[in-house]
Ligand code: FES
């Protein structure tokens with residue numbers, strides 16, 4: 576029996592978050608967002624709409640951006656989860672800082688994680704691809720999208 580299956584059989588789920596293994600004793604239907612923030616004290620993943628619209632809760636699951644409020648613990652078990660705390664997104668974060676691409680900052684961590692996920696699969700995305708990616712997945716009520724795009728331009732220019 577796989578390790579994750581054994582954990583579930585014992586009433587828990589094995590998670591790999593930012594390279595560290597955890598066994599979480601919680602219901603399988605609990606959103607990954609809640610597990611990250613409450614069980615693992617990883618508060619960088621933000622609680623926004625909790626309904627799959629805003630993208631504030633975005634993390635990478637096996638390298639793909641997912642909305643952790645819509646991802647049950649059961650679905651994340653045994654997969655690699657990466658959050659803003661992983662340190663792997665610092666280049667994107669630094670470009671955001673350089674361009675001051677945040678106002679209230681509530682959406683920012685999710686956008687940084689999502690852009691890092693996009694760049695991992697498409698190192699030089701077109702502007703149209705970036706706009707479509709952000710438009711589909713993220714809401715920024717403060718209107719910092721132009722600065723986010725400048726941050727991305729800065730990052731790509733330095734690559
Ligand atoms: S909190 Fe998950 S999409 Fe808004």
Ligand code: FES
Pocket residue numbers: 676677678679680681682683714715716717718719
């Ligand atoms: S910076 Fe406030 S919602 Fe995006």
